[in-house]
Amino acid sequence: MFSTKLNLAEKIYSAFNSSFPGCEVGKDDIMSLLTSPPDKAMGDLAMPCFKFAKSLRTSPVNISNTLASALQDIEGIKVESVNGYLNVFIDRNDFFKKTAEKILTQKKDYGKTETGKGKTIVLDYSSPNVAKPFHVGHLGTTVIGHSLKKLFTFAGYNCIGVNHLGDWGTQFGKLIVAYKKWGDEKKVEEGGIDELVALYVKFHEEAEKDPALADQARAHFAALERKEPEETALWEKFIDISIKEYKKTYEQLDIEFDYYTGESFYSDKMPAVIEDMKAKNLLTLNEGASVVELEEYGMPPCLILKTDGATLYPTRDISAALYRKNTFDFHKCIYVTSAAQSLHFAQWFRVMALMGYDWYEDLVHVPYGTVSINGEKLATRTGNVVLLKDLFATATEKAADIMAEKNPALAGNKETAEAVGIGAVIFYYLSANKIRDINFVMQDALNFDGNTGPYAQYTYARTCSIASKAEEMGITPTLSGDVCEDEFVLIKTLSVFPDMIADAIREYEPSIITRYILDICADFNRFYHNCQILSAEDDETKKRRLALTLCTKYTLASALELICMKHPEKI
Numbered sequence: 180m181f182s183t184k185l186n187l188a189e190k191i192y193s194a195f196n197s198s199f200p201g202c203e204v205g206k207d208d209i210m211s212l213l214t215s216p217p218d219k220a221m222g223d224l225a226m227p228c229f230k231f232a233k234s235l236r237t238s239p240v241n242i243s244n245t246l247a248s249a250l251q252d253i254e255g256i257k258v259e260s261v262n263g264y265l266n267v268f269i270d271r272n273d274f275f276k277k278t279a280e281k282i283l284t285q286k287k288d289y290g291k292t293e294t295g296k297g298k299t300i301v302l303d304y305s306s307p308n309v310a311k312p313f314h315v316g317h318l319g320t321t322v323i324g325h326s327l328k329k330l331f332t333f334a335g336y337n338c339i340g341v342n343h344l345g346d347w348g349t350q351f352g353k354l355i356v357a358y359k360k361w362g363d364e365k366k367v368e369e370g371g372i373d374e375l376v377a378l379y380v381k382f383h384e385e386a387e388k389d390p391a392l393a394d395q396a397r398a399h400f401a402a403l404e405r406k407e408p409e410e411t412a413l414w415e416k417f418i419d420i421s422i423k424e425y426k427k428t429y430e431q432l433d434i435e436f437d438y439y440t441g442e443s444f445y446s447d448k449m450p451a452v453i454e455d456m457k458a459k460n461l462l463t464l465n466e467g468a469s470v471v472e473l474e475e476y477g478m479p480p481c482l483i484l485k486t487d488g489a490t491l492y493p494t495r496d497i498s499a500a501l502y503r504k505n506t507f508d509f510h511k512c513i514y515v516t517s518a519a520q521s522l523h524f525a526q527w528f529r530v531m532a533l534m535g536y537d538w539y540e541d542l543v544h545v546p547y548g549t550v551s552i553n554g555e556k557l558a559t560r561t562g563n564v565v566l567l568k569d570l571f572a573t574a575t576e577k578a579a580d581i582m583a584e585k586n587p588a589l590a591g592n593k594e595t596a597e598a599v600g601i602g603a604v605i606f607y608y609l610s611a612n613k614i615r616d617i618n619f620v621m622q623d624a625l626n627f628d629g630n631t632g633p634y635a636q637y638t639y640a641r642t643c644s645i646a647s648k649a650e651e652m653g654i655t656p657t658l659s660g661d662v663c664e665d666e667f668v669l670i671k672t673l674s675v676f677p678d679m680i681a682d683a684i685r686e687y688e689p690s691i692i693t694r695y696i697l698d699i700c701a702d703f704n705r706f707y708h709n710c711q712i713l714s715a716e717d718d719e720t721k722k723r724r725l726a727l728t729l730c731t732k733y734t735l736a737s738a739l740e741l742i743c744m745k746h747p748e749k750i
C-alpha cells in the first residue's frame with residue numbers, strides 16, 4: 180500500500196526496471212526528482228523524466244507515458260503523464276487514514292526502525308579538556324554528538340557515548356606546580372574550573388620570569404606518568420572538579436555518557452600499539468620524533484612519539500580506536516569535533532589503514548563549523564571565551580523575561596524558562612548545516628515569532644492544549660471524512676518523518692530534523708489558523724482534526740527530542 184514518498188519512489192523504481200530492463204536508474208535519483216509541485220493540478224507529487232532520456236535513449240514523453248501505464252493499478256494513487264512529467268495524485272482521504280492510523284498507534288515510537296539491529300555505534304563527543312573552560316566552542320560537539328546518538332538509537336542501533344576527556348599531557352605538570360605553590364584548597368573547591376584556569380594562567384606568567392618552573396612542571400608530569408601518589412591525587416582532584424562542573428551542563432541538556440574514558444585511559448595501552456607500528460615498519464625518525472610519513476597521501480607526517488619519547492594526541496586516538504574495536508566491535512565509531520581537527524583525523528585514519536586494519540573505513544569524522552557570538556557581550560571571569568554555562572544562564576534569564584510578558588501565569592517557572600532558553604540556543608545552533616560557521620545572536624534565537632526553538636516549542640504546547648481541551652470536552656479522535664487541503668498538506672509532512680530520520684543519519688546532519696520541525700510547525704499553524712478544530716461544523720470533522728493534532732503532537736515531541744530539545748506542555 181502506498182503511504183510515503185519513499186514507498187512511491189520504490190514503486191517507480193520497479194516500474195523503471197520492468198519497463199526498461201537493464202536501466203541504471205537509482206532510487207536516490209528518483210527520490211531527489213520527486214517533489215511536491217506548487218500547483219496541485221500537477222499532482223501531489225511529480226517527477227520530471229527529462230534526466231533519464233539520454234541513458235534510456237528515448238524521449239521524456241515516452242518515459243512518463245510508459246511509467247504511468249505501469250503504475251495504473253496501485254491502490255490509493257492515480258498517475259498521469261503530462262509532457263514528460265509523471266504526476267501522481269494521492270487519494271487524500273485514504274492517505275490521511277493510513278498515515279494517521281500508523282502515527283496514533285505507534286505514538287512516540289512513530290519513526291523508529293530496526294535498521295541498526297545488532298549493530299553498535301560508538302560516539303565520541305563533547306570531550307572537553309580537563310581544567311580548561313567548557314566554552315561555546317564545545318556546544319557543537321556536545322549537541323551534534325548527542326543528537327546523532329539519539330538518531331542512531333531511534334534507528335535501532337546500540338549506541339555507546341564516550342567522553343574522550345583531554346585529561347593527559349604536560350599541562351598537568353604545570354597545574355600541579357601552580358597548585359602546590361599558589362593553590363588554596365578552599366578556593367579551588369569553590370571556584371572550580373575557573374580557579375584552575377586562573378592557576379594555569381599564573382603559572383605561565385611566573386614561568387616567564389622564572390624558567391626553573393618549566394623544569395619543575397616536567398618533573399611533576401614525569402612523576403604523574405610513574406603514578407607517584409602525590410601527583411596522582413592532585414591530578415584526580417582536577418579531573419573530579421572538572422567532571423563535576425561539566426555534569427551540571429550535561430544535566431541541563433539531559434545528556435549522560437556511558438563512559439568518561441579520557442586520553443589517560445589509554446596510557447598503558449599505547450606501548451603495544453607503538454610496537455605494532457614498529458613491527459609493521461611504519462615509524463621513521465623525523466628531527467628526533469617518531470612519525471608515520473604520509474607524503475604519499477598529500478598530508479604532513481602523523482606524529483607518534485616526541486623527541487623525549489612522550490606520546491601525542493594521535494597516538495592516544497589510535498590506541499583508543501583499537502581498544503574500542505576490540506571491546507565493542509563497533510559497526511561505526513563516530514568522532515564529532517570542530518573542522519579545525521579534520522587533518523588530525525584524516526592523518527590517523529590513514530595510519531590505521533597503513534597498519535592493515537581494514538575497518539578503518541568505519542571510523543567517521545563529523546566536523547562542524549565555529550561559533551561566534553554577536554549582539555550582546557556575555558561577560559566571563561575567564562577572559563575572552565564565552566562559557567557554555569554563562570550562555571545558558573543568559574538565555575534562560577531572557578526567556579523568563581519574555582515568558583513573563585507573554586504568559587504571566589508561567590512567570591517564575593524556572594524549569595520552563597530553562598527549557599525555552601537552552602532550547603533556543605540548541606535550535607539556533609542546529610538550524611544550519613553543521614559545517615557552516617554560526618554567528619549566534621541571542622535576540623534572534625529567542626524570537627518567538629521567528630523560525631526558532633521557542634516557536635517550535637510554542638507550537639508543540641499548542642497541540643498539547645488542544646489535546647487536553649478535547650479530553651475535557653470528551654471528544655475522541657476518528658479518521659473518517661473528507662480532508663481539506665490544509666489537513667492534507669500537514670499529514671503529508673508528518674508522513675515523511677521516517678525519511679527525514681534516514682536522511683539525517685546518512686548525512687550525520689541533525690539540522691535536517693531541525694528544518695523538518697519548522698516544516699511541521701508552518702503546516703500545523705496554517706491548519707490551525709485556517710480550520711476550526713474543536714469547534715468545527717460537524718462531529719466527524721472535529722474528531723478527524725483532533726486526530727491530526729494528536730499526530731502532530733507525537734511527531735513534534737519525537738523530533739524535538741531527537742535534537743536534544745525539551746518540550747514543555749505549557750509555555
Ligand code: ARG
Pocket residue numbers: 303305306307308343344345496514515516
Ligand atoms: N579534547 C579534544 C578537544 O577539546 C577533543 C577530543 C575529540 N575526540 C577524540 N577522540 N580526539 O579539542
